Amino acid sequence: MVNSKKCKEAKPKRLSISLLQQRLDRVFSEYIRLRDANENGFCRCATCGAMWRWQIMQNGHYINRQHIKTRYDERNCHSQCSNCNIGLRGNLDRYKRFIIDKYGVKVLEELETAKRVIEKWTVSDYQGKIEYYKAEVNRLRKEKGL
Secondary structure, X not given: OOOOOOOOOOOOOOOOHHHHHHHHHHHHHHHHHHHHOOOOOEXXXXXXXXXXXXXXXXXXXXXXXXXXXXXXXXXXXXXXXXXXXXXXXXXXXXXXXXXXXXXXXXXXXXXXXXXXXXXXXXXXXXXXXXXXXXXXXXXXXXXXXX
């Protein structure tokens, strides 16, 4: 007797934007902390100057993460200790000074303006960024021996 049910072909699972955003957040955070690490694997907090191992530091955002336009902007993201990033909610007065000292007022103004831009990313946008930052993480790990 032949089974009358049709065999369903396995469809590739479509990844959700929220899952891709989580994956990108993870690899981007690792990239930022590795980028900021010295050859011994220590980072200086952008706002208070404390030194911690790159694995302990966090990826602090000057403009908060709800704004996609600046969420993955490398000029907006720097290593921060958990006290500044969470306890002091970003320590924004000092973060602002850090951005100005590092990049200048023009970049600060660009970031402030960019947060008002509505941007929608596609699945392929996220996938492309994930692949890019995975490669960058591998490069930095090899380059710094971490």
